Amino acid sequence: MYTPSDFPPFAVTVDLVVLTVRSDALCALLVRRGEAPFRGRWALPGGFVRVSESVDAAAARELVEETGVSGLHLEQLATYGEPRRDPRMRVVSVAYLALAPDLPVPVAGTDAAAASWVPVSEVSTLAFDHARILSDGVERARAKLEYTPLGTEFCGAEFTVAELRRVYEIVWGVSLDPRNFHRKVTGVDGLLEATGETTTRDGGRPAALFRRGPATALHPPLVRG
Amino acid sequence: MYTPSDFPPFAVTVDLVVLTVRSDALCALLVRRGEAPFRGRWALPGGFVRVSESVDAAAARELVEETGVSGLHLEQLATYGEPRRDPRMRVVSVAYLALAPDLPVPVAGTDAAAASWVPVSEVSTLAFDHARILSDGVERARAKLEYTPLGTEFCGAEFTVAELRRVYEIVWGVSLDPRNFHRKVTGVDGLLEATGETTTRDGGRPAALFRRGPATALHPPLVRG
DNA sequence: TCTCCTTGTCGTCAATCTGACGATAACCCT
DNA sequence: AGGGTTATCGTCAGATTGACGACAAGGAGA
Numbered sequence: 001m002y003t004p005s006d007f008p009p010f011a012v013t014v015d016l017v018v019l020t021v022r023s024d025a026l027c028a029l030l031v032r033r034g035e036a037p038f039r040g041r042w043a044l045p046g047g048f049v050r051v052s053e054s055v056d057a058a059a060a061r062e063l064v065e066e067t068g069v070s071g072l073h074l075e076q077l078a079t080y081g082e083p084r085r086d087p088r089m090r091v092v093s094v095a096y097l098a099l100a101p102d103l104p105v106p107v108a109g110t111d112a113a114a115a116s117w118v119p120v121s122e123v124s125t126l127a128f129d130h131a132r133i134l135s136d137g138v139e140r141a142r143a144k145l146e147y148t149p150l151g152t153e154f155c156g157a158e159f160t161v162a163e164l165r166r167v168y169e170i171v172w173g174v175s176l177d178p179r180n181f182h183r184k185v186t187g188v189d190g191l192l193e194a195t196g197e198t199t200t201r202d203g204g205r206p207a208a209l210f211r212r213g214p215a216t217a218l219h220p221p222l223v224r225g
Numbered sequence: 226m227y228t229p230s231d232f233p234p235f236a237v238t239v240d241l242v243v244l245t246v247r248s249d250a251l252c253a254l255l256v257r258r259g260e261a262p263f264r265g266r267w268a269l270p271g272g273f274v275r276v277s278e279s280v281d282a283a284a285a286r287e288l289v290e291e292t293g294v295s296g297l298h299l300e301q302l303a304t305y306g307e308p309r310r311d312p313r314m315r316v317v318s319v320a321y322l323a324l325a326p327d328l329p330v331p332v333a334g335t336d337a338a339a340a341s342w343v344p345v346s347e348v349s350t351l352a353f354d355h356a357r358i359l360s361d362g363v364e365r366a367r368a369k370l371e372y373t374p375l376g377t378e379f380c381g382a383e384f385t386v387a388e389l390r391r392v393y394e395i396v397w398g399v400s401l402d403p404r405n406f407h408r409k410v411t412g413v414d415g416l417l418e419a420t421g422e423t424t425t426r427d428g429g430r431p432a433a434l435f436r437r438g439p440a441t442a443l444h445p446p447l448v449r450g
Numbered sequence: 451t452c453t454c455c456t457t458g459t460c461g462t463c464a465a466t467c468t469g470a471c472g473a474t475a476a477c478c479c480t
Numbered sequence: 481a482g483g484g485t486t487a488t489c490g491t492c493a494g495a496t497t498g499a500c501g502a503c504a505a506g507g508a509g510a
Binding site: 179200 | 467468469470471475476477478
Binding site for chain 2: 496497498499500501504505506507
């Protein structure tokens with residue numbers, strides 16, 4: 001074993017599940033394929049890993065190319081390696097999950113065809129096994145909101161407690177009591193840092209603005225309805 | 226993009242982090258390499274994915290080959306794809322985590338050199354980037370004990386509450402109050418199913434024997450520390 | 451057999467946490 | 481000025497948690 005000469009050759013790609021919360025829906029970034037197979041079908045953005053580049057770096061590169069924004073949270077989701085998942089050849093794809101705030105710039109598809117944000121509830125069939133990858137990504141995001149500060153990644157740099165609460169409500173599809181949510185979220189050590197500023201952009205009484213704090217895990221976790 | 230002719234060729238392997246609890250220590254299954262590079266060095270068991278086989282199936286196949294036992298819990302851990310992680314060629318490795326009860330049969334290394342259980346606290350340097358993979362696997366196992374019934378995978382088919390508690394104590398490296406642990410663990414819905422039998426194999430008063438229940442998540446979770 | 455030792459299981463209690471919800475504050479608009 | 485909207489604080493009962501006492505039920509050895 002481990003003889004370099006006789007290993008079966010694989011293509012390795014990265015696929016991105018990029019999620020955002022916009023206009024009251026959890027949305028995924030999808031591109032419309034311009035070539036066969038699955039021509040004209042929606043697919044996850046992604047591409048080949050280059051020879052001299054790490055898989056993580058390939059994912060980061062694709063993410064910047066697709067969203068035009070760098071610095072987004074990016075984590076490995078899973079790897080998909082069924083023999084016939086790409087009809088042309090043996091492809092193993094490493095999927096990544098990225099969470100983005102509602103991006104001010106529309107997505108600039110450099111090499112891909114039209115890219116757009118699609119509410120995950122309206123996604124029907126996707127190319128390859130991308131429907132499953134997307135669904136795994138959404139489930140991972142839902143789970144991670146419980147015990148990590150990841151919900152803040154959907155917000156801008158500064159946000160109110162109510163904006164964060166709406167992220168949770170939309171991603172989980174539940175409604176949360178504003179008062180209890182406020183108590184819990186401000187009680188978690190290191191989750192939020194007050195800026196001292198307030199905003200009235202949500203209407204009503206001015207709300208305090210916060211930044212992400214240094215916490216990497218939530219103790220205690222927020223529990224899903 | 227996506228033209229089958231000009232993709233960079235990769236080798237794809239699976240690496241296994243197989244953990245068990247034995248003689249008061251969390252142990253990993255390691256093999257000693259018989260060939261260069263890293264000849265004579267400990268490494269994780271693993272091997273090439275075959276052309277017509279899914280990556281998951283390759284992991285399952287290697288697991289049976291290495292442990293001689295089938296039906297073990299197996300889940301994907303992460304994928305490691307740094308360009309120079311194997312000095313010979315570009316290898317992307319999909320790592321899997323498996324949890325095993327203390328296996329009665331010693332490990333029968335079919336193609337690998339000597340395989341043995343090594344306490345994770347005594348593991349020093351490993352071949353390739355396997356030290357990092359092992360450490361990621363251990364951390365994943367620790368985290369999953371909190372909110373999944375995975376601790377039961379370290380036990381046999383029938384086990385006592387105290388045996389399960391020792392799994393938690395050893396994996397987490399803490400000591401837990403037997404009475405509170407008993408209350409929590411028997412209170413979680415669907416975690417344990419009483420067999421009606423008792424055993425005195427741990428000494429002292431006979432303890433009730435349980436089977437794994439149908440629960441897939443723990444509500445509420447068990448908390449570390 | 452009697453005692454001791456070991457381990458398992460049930461109970462108690464105070465501190466904390468949770469969820470439901472009342473009350474008030476502070477803005478905007480008319 | 482008054483009504484609508486949202487933010488934030490408080491209260492209170494019920495559940496959960498951690499610390500720990502008490503007792504049960506086996507084995508080992510005197």
